Amino acid sequence: MPALNEAVLARRGEIAAALRAIVPGEGVIDQPTALRPYESDGLTAYRQPPMVVVLPQTTAQVAAILAYCHREGINVVPRGSGTSLSGGALPLADGVLLGMSRFNRILDIDYEEMLVVAQPGVTNLAITHAVEGEGCYYAPDPSSQIACSVGGNVAENSGGVHCLKYGLTTNNVLGVEMVTMAGEILRIGGRALDAPGLDMLGVIVGSEGMLGVVTEVTLRIRPKPETARALLIGFPTVESGGQCVADVIAAGIIPAGMEMMDRLAIHAAEAFVKVGYPLDVEALLIVELDGPQAECDHLLNEVVRIAELNGATTLRKSNNDAERLAFWAGRKAAFPAVGRLAPDYYCMDGTIPRRQLPEVLRRMRLLSEQYGLQVANVFHAGDGNLHPLILYDANQPGQLDKAEAFGADILRLCLEVGGVLTGEHGVGVEKRDLMPEMFTDLDIRQQQRVKCAFDPQMLLNPGKVFPVLHRCAELGRVHVHGGKLPFPDLPRF
Ligand SMILES: Cc1cc2nc3c(=O)[nH]c(=O)nc-3n(C[C@H](O)[C@H](O)[C@H](O)COP(=O)(O)OP(=O)(O)OC[C@H]3O[C@@H](n4cnc5c(N)ncnc54)[C@H](O)[C@@H]3O)c2cc1C
Numbered sequence: 001m002p003a004l005n006e007a008v009l010a011r012r013g014e015i016a017a018a019l020r021a022i023v024p025g026e027g028v029i030d031q032p033t034a035l036r037p038y039e040s041d042g043l044t045a046y047r048q049p050p051m052v053v054v055l056p057q058t059t060a061q062v063a064a065i066l067a068y069c070h071r072e073g074i075n076v077v078p079r080g081s082g083t084s085l086s087g088g089a090l091p092l093a094d095g096v097l098l099g100m101s102r103f104n105r106i107l108d109i110d111y112e113e114m115l116v117v118a119q120p121g122v123t124n125l126a127i128t129h130a131v132e133g134e135g136c137y138y139a140p141d142p143s144s145q146i147a148c149s150v151g152g153n154v155a156e157n158s159g160g161v162h163c164l165k166y167g168l169t170t171n172n173v174l175g176v177e178m179v180t181m182a183g184e185i186l187r188i189g190g191r192a193l194d195a196p197g198l199d200m201l202g203v204i205v206g207s208e209g210m211l212g213v214v215t216e217v218t219l220r221i222r223p224k225p226e227t228a229r230a231l232l233i234g235f236p237t238v239e240s241g242g243q244c245v246a247d248v249i250a251a252g253i254i255p256a257g258m259e260m261m262d263r264l265a266i267h268a269a270e271a272f273v274k275v276g277y278p279l280d281v282e283a284l285l286i287v288e289l290d291g292p293q294a295e296c297d298h299l300l301n302e303v304v305r306i307a308e309l310n311g312a313t314t315l316r317k318s319n320n321d322a323e324r325l326a327f328w329a330g331r332k333a334a335f336p337a338v339g340r341l342a343p344d345y346y347c348m349d350g351t352i353p354r355r356q357l358p359e360v361l362r363r364m365r366l367l368s369e370q371y372g373l374q375v376a377n378v379f380h381a382g383d384g385n386l387h388p389l390i391l392y393d394a395n396q397p398g399q400l401d402k403a404e405a406f407g408a409d410i411l412r413l414c415l416e417v418g419g420v421l422t423g424e425h426g427v428g429v430e431k432r433d434l435m436p437e438m439f440t441d442l443d444i445r446q447q448q449r450v451k452c453a454f455d456p457q458m459l460l461n462p463g464k465v466f467p468v469l470h471r472c473a474e475l476g477r478v479h480v481h482g483g484k485l486p487f488p489d490l491p492r493f
Contacts, residue, residue, distance in 0.1 A: 001048075001429075001463040005094045008074055012051055015074065019054045019096070022064045027102075029053040038079070038097050042144075043087040043430055045346070045400055050077065050091030057102045059177065059185060059215040066213065066460075067183025069096055075459050076181070078209040080121060080152030083144045085347050086428030088156065088208050088464060098213060100151050106130050107216070113191055114221050115174060120151025120214045124158075127219060136221045139166035142424070143332055151214045157206030159424035161257035161288075161331070164382035166222070168424065170205040177216035178204060181455040191218055203450060208426050209461040211454040225290035228256065229300050230324040233307045234281030234314030238262060241283030242357035244310040245381045248287070249354065251306060253299055256290040258382035259331050262361070265338060265376040265389070269330035272337035277330050278314040285381065286327050334378040335389070341376070342391035346403045349425035350414030354384045363413055364388060371406040373399075385423030386414070408434060427465045435467045 008015070016030040029035060035049040056062050069076050075095035082089050091097045103119035106126070110116075111134055116127055124145040127138040141160035142148055148158065154176060159168045166172070175189030189201040204211060235241035241260055248258065261269065261284045270277040277284060285307070289299045304315060318324035330337070338345055352360050361377065368375045374391040388410055392403040411421055411434055421431050421438050435444060448466055451458070 001092065002075065005073075005075075008072075008094045009051065015072070015096070016052045018068055018072075019052060019065060022068065023054055023056050023061050027055045027057070027061075029055070038082070038091060038099070041079070041082040041084040041087060041089040042347075043085055043090070043428065045344075045394065045404075046087050046090050046429060048091050048093055050097035051094050053097045053099055055099045055102050059179065062098070062179045062213055062215055063183040063185055065096070065098060066179055066181055070182050070457070070459060073457065073459065075462055076213075077461050078151075078155070078213045080149030080155070081123065081144075081147050083148045084152065084156065084426065084428060085349065086156075086422070086426040086430040088426050088428040088461070089152075090429055090464075092463065100149065100213070100215075103151070103215065110191075111136070114223075115191055115218055116221055117216065117218050118150055120154070120217055121149050124148050124150055124153055127221070131221050132224070135224050137224050138172070138219055138221055139163070140169050140172055143335060150217050150219065154205055154214050154217055155207065155209045156424065156426040159380065159383070159385070161259055161328075161380065163424075164258060164380065165254050165256045165290075170202065172220045173201065173205055173217060174220060175201065175218040176204055176214050178212035178214050180212045181457070181460045185215075186212065189218065206426070208428065208465055210451055210465060211460070213460075225256070225292075225296075227293045227296040228288060228290040228321075228324060229296055230286060230288045230318040230327045231300065231303055231307070232277070232314065232316040232318075232327045233285040233287065233303075233312045234278040235283040235285065236281065236311060236313055238283045238361045239358040240310045240312075241285050242354075242361070242381070244285060244307050244312070245357065246354050247306045247310065248303055249382065251302065253289075253302060255287045255299075255303070255382060257286070257288040258380075259286045260284065260357075260377075260379055260381035261286075261331065261334060262377040264341075264374065265334050265378045266330075268337040268341055268376060269334050272340065273329045273333050275326045275329050281314060284314075286331055288324070288328075331378070334376075338376045338378070338389045338391070342374070343393045343395065344391070344400075344403075345376075346390040346392065346407055347425070348386065348388045348390065348407045348410050349423050350388075350411045350419055350421060351383065351385045351423040352414050352417050352419035354381070356417040356419070357381065357384065360386070360413055360417060364410060367406060367409055367413075371402055373403060373406055375406075380423065383423065384419065386410075412437060429464055432463075432465055432467055435465070 040047040079089040103121035108117040392399040
């Protein structure tokens with residue numbers, strides 16, 4: 001992480017007072033015990049209480065806070081609900097944590113344009129709750145949707161079960177209001193599917209809180225499909241399950257969701273939610289089809305036919321919504337369910353070409369034996385987005401390091417088979433040091449230039465996403481030729 005700025009730390013009291021002048025009342029937190037809840041996000045292996053927390057309520061306050069920190073050279077870390085699994089909202093000891101939880105209002109619902117304008121602290125699920133009375137919903141549905149904020153979703157370009165058919169956050173955001181580190185208020189995109197000028201929205205979505213603080217989001221909503229039915233399909237091998245996924249897509253069927261769990265995850269989920277998952281299978285596929293009733297029934301039968309050709313041993317169709325939701329209950333609760341198997345788990349997020357599923361799962365089993373750590377697999381099979389959950393015990397010396405090394409090897413494996421480092425959880429601090437394995441120095445430099453255009457002093461969420469080159473050098477990943485470090489102008493934290 002960036003070297004501690006002792007001079008800033010020494011001015012802690014003065015900085016808290018300046019922030020209180022901007023956000024009066026209870027909007028500034030600087031008591032050590034009250035800072036504790038902010039010390040980590042969903043990647044709890046990393047903890048660091050911030051210097052001070054500020055909880056603004058208006059865009060003008062956000063702009064004033066950022067302008068002040070910009071002037072004074074103070075680092076700022078934006079935070080939504082703190083559910084990031086890549087450490088994106090990990091605070092800095094000498095930084096201000098800018099919490100957006102008080103931006104919790106829905107500002108406009110327009111059923112003619114089929115959009116919702118919301119403040120960024122509104123939770124993902126609250127958008128659907130706000131429009132479901134009119135038969136509408138917001139499609140991207142991370143498993144954390146009850147808690148995660150739409151601002152965090154924009155920053156991480158979050159996905160979920162229904163993103164296979166309806167796209168990730170980036171395909172469902174029409175516009176944002178965003179404040180730059182210098183305190184300038186920008187409006188990017190709008191209320192329509194396209195906006196004039198450069199596609200800046202594409203740059204902002206997924207920028208992990210490093211380009212600006214989002215203060216308003218305009219989201220597409222959709223009419224709820226007439227019917228939704230789900231299939232629960234068990235396979236004797238992971239390979240046959242993986243092949244079924246590939247065959248369904250190859251048949252031109254795009255299910256609303258297609259998720260797979262391996263044996264360990266199936267058993268954990270069933271013990272947790274007791275919905276009748278088969279326990280004698282190696283892989284469980286949940287496939288949801290939606291649309292007009294006739295189309296849905298036809299596609300459901302097609303998927304059954306493909307599953308049978310792939311040797312499915314269990315096949316159950318949902319006949320009503322309660323059954324469909326029961327099929328999903330285990331999958332939705334898979335993370336907490338696996339959390340009961342070991343004191344700690346480390347959730348990875350790599351993406352691979354679908355056809356590589358069986359090979360990657362086979363090699364992951366070998367890695368699991370090599371590291372002596374169990375791994376449960378839950379994944380968005382249709383997208384090839386894996387979520388291996390590595391079980392470990394942080395109280396056992398060396399186990400966290402082992403889990404991290406295992407995780408890094410899984411991500412390397414994803415790259416080796418033509419995949420990418422992240423599907424939906426972002427890079428954050430978690431995958432930062434692996435960036436040079438995916439991108440060339442030139443690629444990274446170009447990405448960093450975009451960061452420099454928005455935040456030349458690197459004050460907003462520093463230490464995230466871009467690799468720490470000196471650590472890479474320690475790991476032998478930087479090629480130093482003739483004593484010359486490549487790209488000496490690249491900031492090294
Ligand atoms: C149990 C569990 C299940 C999960 N399942 C999924 C899943 O299915 N799919 C998925 O994609 N993710 C999933 N996640 C990860 C996480 O929920 C998402 O990344 C989510 O979008 C983070 O939102 P948040 O509000 O919690 O953001 P935070 O964790 O607070 O922040 C995440 C990043 O966004 C930035 N940020 C937050 N708000 C703003 C803002 N207003 N302006 C600018 N930057 C901002 C932060 O600086 C940080 O870099 C899961 C997490 C958990 C704990």
